[in-house]
Amino acid sequence: MLTLTLTLHEARIAMERPFRHARKVRAETASVLVAAGYRGETGWGEAAPREYVTGESVGSVVAALSGRGVRPAVEEVAGAPLDEALAGLIALDLPELLGRGGAPAPAAAAALETALFDLVCRRHGVWGLRALHRAGFGDLLAAEPAPMPVSTVLDLTRDPEARLAALPEGVRGTIPHVKLKAGPDVAPVAGQVARVRALVPGATVSVDANCSWETETVLAHAPHLRAAGLSWLEEPLPPRRWADLARLREAGLRVMLDESFSSARDLADCTTHQAADLLNLRVSKCGGPLRLLTLARAARAAGLGVQLGVQVGEVGPLWAAGRLIGTALHGPVAVEAGRQDEWFPGHPPLTDPGYQVDRAASRAAALSGPGTALRPTEALLRRCTPVPPRP
Structure with missing residues (x-):
């Protein structure tokens, strides 16, 4: 029986002021929040899909993350020991796994990877930077954070x-x-x-x-x-x-x-x-x-x-x-x-x-x-639209 749960929320929140560049004026968010739950702990991720960047939309991200094969593919990562979980997460080609018709889905993958990374770290009580070093990225990162x-x-x-x-x-x-x-x-x-x-x-x-x-x-x-x-x-x-x-x-x-x-x-x-x-x-x-x-x-x-x-x-x-x-x-x-x-x-x-x-x-x-040391507040979740789980 699967014990990993994935709960989705659409976040379309009006911005206090718009942001405009040559191709788009944005006056509200367009994100999908993902809560990955496993045995009493929860990790959070987010996708901010932009069709003119990766071809994805809020709808396509929701569809990708709601697919029947998603949870079985990542279940082992959620329950593994820390180093195995991190290695397994890196080995997963989530953009391809979540993609459709030969087109990868990096924004959907980002939401799922971030949620699972956060979940694994919280399950093992490990700060994110320590986990990134454990995952083999020490050549790119300082040992301690700085502003x-x-x-x-x-x-x-x-x-x-x-x-x-x-x-x-x-x-x-x-x-x-x-x-x-x-x-x-x-x-x-x-x-x-x-x-x-x-x-x-x-x-x-x-x-x-x-x-x-x-x-x-x-x-x-x-x-x-x-x-x-x-x-x-x-x-x-x-x-x-x-x-x-x-x-x-x-x-x-x-x-x-x-x-x-x-x-x-x-x-x-x-x-x-x-x-x-x-x-x-x-x-x-x-x-x-x-x-x-x-x-x-x-x-x-x-x-x-x-x-x-x-x-x-x-x-x-x-x-x-x-x-x-x-x-x-x-x-x-x-x-x-x-x-x-x-x-x-x-x-x-x-x-x-x-x-x-x-x-x-x-x-x-x-x-x-x-x-990632952050959780959405109830104030944020109240402003989101829960996505009904697929049967």
């Missing part, structure tokens, strides 16, 4: 220069990295980069076009972008235009992949074509914290740098898993933490512990406790 430097991400709903200029100079001086979301027009971007760099001279500055630009236009503006001090250009072209991305690099632009990268296959294509310098790793996009670290190791072996990113509107387990990795990962070029303090302000908080970032210092501290 992580947090990027400032400025979307298209507000004037980024005005927002930065309104901050006290001392606060601006703590910002390690600024990411500017860009619209489809390339022409004004170089000037904006130059003005932002003048406001935060100690920070790196990147531009994320979210696949909205075309190759020849970017090449025409490449000298201006370089002269403005652009640190790197994130996902400028429609996804997986490997040869064209290589041309941008030949023009002297550093390129980061995001929508074009979620799997080992993407990494192989990228390196074959020499199409990027950097990869944006996000827990939901990569298939979970363990799989993210596996991809980070492969990326570094290929000579690529990494950024630890987030999905807009993560409500709890995802940002906690990102915080676990971000406070220990060696040498990322930038670390994002989201803006849940702006999107979901007020009390009661959505999670225990509540979301917290020191904006004055641009730092976020590690959470304390087993697993």
Whole structure:
């Protein structure tokens, strides 16, 4: 008889303010929470599917995690001793297991992997970072966590220069990295980069076009972008235009992949074509914290740098898993933490512990406790829609 239970909740929660980039305006969350229960203990995971990134939706994630074969496939992991459970979880190809029609499902996999990782750690009373070391990722992670430097991400709903200029100079001086979301027009971007760099001279500055630009236009503006001090250009072209991305690099632009990268296959294509310098790793996009670290190791072996990113509107387990990795990962070029303090302000908080970032210092501290060290509150679950179990 199966003793592992998987309980799903759809989380569609209005955000206090929208977040806009070149391809999407997001005004509410679109997450699926997963509670993995085993013999009196519960681990929590979350998927934040985005169709324009991995082809997944809330509906497809629910369908994947509700499949008849899911619980039998992971039952052994839930009940195994710690090291066996961690090794078994890494060995499972959850994106393929949960995928349909030959298309993997990394967001669904991230929810399940995070929930099982949290469950295993809680069953054995082990903090998440210790478990990651036990799982063999010590080459990528510090022995002890430290507050992580947090990027400032400025979307298209507000004037980024005005927002930065309104901050006290001392606060601006703590910002390690600024990411500017860009619209489809390339022409004004170089000037904006130059003005932002003048406001935060100690920070790196990147531009994320979210696949909205075309190759020849970017090449025409490449000298201006370089002269403005652009640190790197994130996902400028429609996804997986490997040869064209290589041309941008030949023009002297550093390129980061995001929508074009979620799997080992993407990494192989990228390196074959020499199409990027950097990869944006996000827990939901990569298939979970363990799989993210596996991809980070492969990326570094290929000579690529990494950024630890987030999905807009993560409500709890995802940002906690990102915080676990971000406070220990060696040498990322930038670390994002989201803006849940702006999107979901007020009390009661959505999670225990509540979301917290020191904006004055641009730092976020590690959470304390087993697993990802976070649980959804009843206030969050009341705002979710329970998914009826399938017979």
